[in-house]
Amino acid sequence: MTEPIGPVDATRVPRYGGDTTFARLPRLADVSDADALVWGVPFDTGVSYRPGARFGPNHVRQSSRLLRPYNPALDAQPFAARQVADAGDLGVNPFDIDEAISTIEDGARQLSGTRRTLLTVGGDHTIALPLLRVQHERYGPIAVLHFDAHLDTWDTYFGAPHTHGTPFRRASEEGLIDFDHSMHVGIRGPLYSRLDLDESEKMGFAAVHCRDFARSPLDTIIDRIRTRLGSRPVYVSVDIDVLDPGFAPGTGTPEAGGLSSRELLEVLRGLDGINVVGADLVEVAPAYDHAEITGIAAAHVAYELLSVLPSGGA
Numbered sequence: 001m002t003e004p005i006g007p008v009d010a011t012r013v014p015r016y017g018g019d020t021t022f023a024r025l026p027r028l029a030d031v032s033d034a035d036a037l038v039w040g041v042p043f044d045t046g047v048s049y050r051p052g053a054r055f056g057p058n059h060v061r062q063s064s065r066l067l068r069p070y071n072p073a074l075d076a077q078p079f080a081a082r083q084v085a086d087a088g089d090l091g092v093n094p095f096d097i098d099e100a101i102s103t104i105e106d107g108a109r110q111l112s113g114t115r116r117t118l119l120t121v122g123g124d125h126t127i128a129l130p131l132l133r134v135q136h137e138r139y140g141p142i143a144v145l146h147f148d149a150h151l152d153t154w155d156t157y158f159g160a161p162h163t164h165g166t167p168f169r170r171a172s173e174e175g176l177i178d179f180d181h182s183m184h185v186g187i188r189g190p191l192y193s194r195l196d197l198d199e200s201e202k203m204g205f206a207a208v209h210c211r212d213f214a215r216s217p218l219d220t221i222i223d224r225i226r227t228r229l230g231s232r233p234v235y236v237s238v239d240i241d242v243l244d245p246g247f248a249p250g251t252g253t254p255e256a257g258g259l260s261s262r263e264l265l266e267v268l269r270g271l272d273g274i275n276v277v278g279a280d281l282v283e284v285a286p287a288y289d290h291a292e293i294t295g296i297a298a299a300h301v302a303y304e305l306l307s308v309l310p311s312g313g314a
């Protein structure tokens with residue numbers, strides 16, 4: 001096997017100029033093949049409040065210029081163990097949600113082929129549904145580890161079944177989710193009713209609430225998550241609003257009292273050795289960001305996700 005092409009070397013080429021790919025990795029078209037892809041889905045027609053996550057992919061790319069190739073927390077070199085490339089952005093219809101969902105599904109199917117792993121950068125959380133459909137084709141019902149302030153298992157908004165507040169209910173109805181091994185992490189804030197929690201549990205999601213982070217040591221929480229996931233294939237979906245608005249102001253439906261970046265990154269590192277088969281990172285809305293706070297947090301989340309995706313080890 002030829003050596004993977006890594007990021008542009010920042011000790012030779014200044015990191016603030018040139019092409020904007022994730023972590024300054026090569027584009028997919030510039031490598032013979034890739035094992036893992038960072039892929040943008042600039043779609044935000046499913047939002048219930050502030051729009052703007054369609055600009056998320058390029059914001060995360062821009063904020064990822066300072067990432068370095070060695071991850072000391074995991075003794076991993078996520079860009080050296082296999083070929084990682086930036087697959088660019090999907091051209092997706094902003095005026096027709098149903099069409100967008102099938103374009104995303106087809107795009108994910110085609111890009112992932114038979115063996116590539118995808119880290120998809122959104123976009124709003126609506127995109128998780130078509131992405132999970134493609135995972136299901138490969139793995140059957142999949143353990144979903146969902147980091148979010150919100151349950152996203154609500155039924156409809158204005159009668160619409162496909163929104164950023166409903167993807168995991170639809171996924172559960174379609175049988176995409178492994179009922180015994182899925183989990184929300186970081187849930188907080190006001191709900192519509194107490195039933196929201198009961199229903200989400202019936203849809204297969206255990207929950208680590210954000211309040212649990214104030215009372216339990218991180219290792220206990222990581223143990224709970226690892227026990228729930230077991231050795232199942234796991235899809236990780238990270239809504240950046242799982243972070244406190246102080247750590248991620250640039251998002252559409254912010255909720256006070258969230259995780260710190262340090263807590264989230266540490267929990268993601270705690271997935272090392274878990275069978276993570278794909279991931280998404282959604283809801284980065286740069287218009288509400290300041291000083292790239294959200295973009296930088298998101299870039300580091302993506303880096304940790306790539307570090308625990310298959311063969312990320314040093």
Ligand SMILES: N=C(N)NCCCC(=O)O
Nearest residue numbers: 048125150164165253283
């Ligand atoms: N997926 C995100 N970020 N938010 C869902 C919020 C749905 C609501 O407005 O009730």
Ligand SMILES: [Zn+2]
Nearest residue numbers: 149150239241
């Ligand atoms: Zn959310």
Ligand SMILES: [Zn+2]
Nearest residue numbers: 125148152239
């Ligand atoms: Zn969400």
